[in-house]
Amino acid sequence: MSSPSSVRAHWSSRWAFILVTAGSAIGLGNIWKFPYMTGTNGGSAFVLVYLACIVGIGVPLLMAETMLGRRGQGNPVDAMRSVATEAGANQLWQVVGAIGILGASLILSFYSVVAGWILDYTVLAVHGFDGMSKDSLSAIFSALLADPWRLIGWHSLFMLLNLLVVIGGVTGGIERANKILMPALFAIVLLLLGYGIVAADMAAAVRFMFHFEPQAISATVILSAMGHAFFTLSLGMGAIMTYGSYLERGTSIARTCLYITLADTGIALLAGLSIFAIVFAQGLEPAAGPGLILQTLPLAFSQMPMGNIVGVLFFVLVAFAAWTSAISLIEPATSFLVERTGLGRKPAVAAVCFVAWFIGIAVALSFNLWSEIKLFGLNIFDLLDTLTTKMLMPLAGLLIALFAGWVMKRAHVADEIGLQGGAFRLWYGAVRYVSPVAIALIFLNVIGVIG
Ligand code: TRP
Numbered sequence: 001m002s003s004p005s006s007v008r009a010h011w012s013s014r015w016a017f018i019l020v021t022a023g024s025a026i027g028l029g030n031i032w033k034f035p036y037m038t039g040t041n042g043g044s045a046f047v048l049v050y051l052a053c054i055v056g057i058g059v060p061l062l063m064a065e066t067m068l069g070r071r072g073q074g075n076p077v078d079a080m081r082s083v084a085t086e087a088g089a090n091q092l093w094q095v096v097g098a099i100g101i102l103g104a105s106l107i108l109s110f111y112s113v114v115a116g117w118i119l120d121y122t123v124l125a126v127h128g129f130d131g132m133s134k135d136s137l138s139a140i141f142s143a144l145l146a147d148p149w150r151l152i153g154w155h156s157l158f159m160l161l162n163l164l165v166v167i168g169g170v171t172g173g174i175e176r177a178n179k180i181l182m183p184a185l186f187a188i189v190l191l192l193l194g195y196g197i198v199a200a201d202m203a204a205a206v207r208f209m210f211h212f213e214p215q216a217i218s219a220t221v222i223l224s225a226m227g228h229a230f231f232t233l234s235l236g237m238g239a240i241m242t243y244g245s246y247l248e249r250g251t252s253i254a255r256t257c258l259y260i261t262l263a264d265t266g267i268a269l270l271a272g273l274s275i276f277a278i279v280f281a282q283g284l285e286p287a288a289g290p291g292l293i294l295q296t297l298p299l300a301f302s303q304m305p306m307g308n309i310v311g312v313l314f315f316v317l318v319a320f321a322a323w324t325s326a327i328s329l330i331e332p333a334t335s336f337l338v339e340r341t342g343l344g345r346k347p348a349v350a351a352v353c354f355v356a357w358f359i360g361i362a363v364a365l366s367f368n369l370w371s372e373i374k375l376f377g378l379n380i381f382d383l384l385d386t387l388t389t390k391m392l393m394p395l396a397g398l399l400i401a402l403f404a405g406w407v408m409k410r411a412h413v414a415d416e417i418g419l420q421g422g423a424f425r426l427w428y429g430a431v432r433y434v435s436p437v438a439i440a441l442i443f444l445n446v447i448g449v450i451g
Helices: 016-025 028-040 044-073 076-088 091-127 136-146 148-167 170-199 204-211 220-232 239-245 251-279 292-303 305-339 345-365 380-407 408-418 421-447
Strands: none
Touching: 016 170, 016 220, 016 239, 016 251, 016 305, 028 091, 028 220, 028 292, 028 305, 044 076, 044 204, 044 220, 044 251, 044 380, 044 408, 044 421, 076 091, 076 170, 076 239, 076 305, 076 380, 091 136, 091 148, 091 239, 091 292, 091 305, 091 380, 136 148, 136 292, 148 305, 148 345, 170 204, 170 251, 170 292, 170 305, 204 220, 204 251, 220 251, 220 380, 220 421, 239 305, 251 292, 251 408, 292 305, 292 421, 305 345, 345 380, 345 421, 408 421
């Protein structure tokens, strides 16, 4: 019998893993969500907590989740079973994998609807945004949200595109798509930054995002920022675990995770600065919410030289970034179905996409026909976002930290992580103490038990 590691596909190189995981991490979370969350959560307070969460919780857990995937060599459920068995621990730890598979599929459903907005705006950008005012742009966004067929049509197309790539398999489809697109996205974000410096109010943007204002930090800001740190690094939902399971032994998990985080955080900050520079130069509302980038950037495209081309290019690249992220949301459930049920890869991908597509229809309707349907005061879109980002991800993150920090044998951990001496102790301390305590405190605080 061959060992699992010899039958599973693997990345073609360390750079492939970095690229693909960065492709998963960098997506709508960086370009769409980070700026609007920063705006609705008061700017610098949110950014400060977000950065603290990235450093103190995000990077350590990114490493831990990658490690569990590589050691466990399997889909999230089987990987957890295998590492739990090795550690002589309870098989209930498989729940971590199940939470991931469920959460990733739920995220996919609303992620695809938002990616649909981007596709819609790509077409709008082809026609150009010339002569548009901030009022006409906000009317355009409202009209999109009000139209169920437009939303469902683009959502369906996006899901179909995902289906095609993921069916292509790990090294064929996913790797190839990422190699060109990530650097291109980086280039266009730099271009927007340049525009923000030259033609908009970059000083105001810097002040808004980095002005030290600790008194503005509240419990909601902290939970939102922590949730977003998980979201942007694709943490806790089995995506990183699955990608880690395709990673060759012998590759430094620490270094690769550091590169991935730097790229992810860098893109988010640059995108945020560019957008707020335009927001303040044009007298727009920073707390506009999920439509922020769609009501902001077209103004810049209508004014900059060759703005039409830049606009189209921008939306195309954001759509690609969303695509490479969505792929990673499909992979956990797919690998589970393939390895557990013996289903072929194609029907497995089709099943996962179908379920997420179906739930996505409810998300699309929650902006119009079903906007009155609410639970805990949240519509379907907000409900799914809150459930996954603010609950399932931190919960899975907490469990991953506890497992890697307290259950797994230290020698095995050290062997996988590949850090020595003080660096290892620093990471281990973050996983054993800082992450679980921080996540638990934030949870308790939100439930109102303390603080
Ligand atoms: N990180 C991606 C983004 O910022 C979204 C994403 C992809 C994700 N895969 C994930 C989020 C897995 C959570 C879990 O756009």
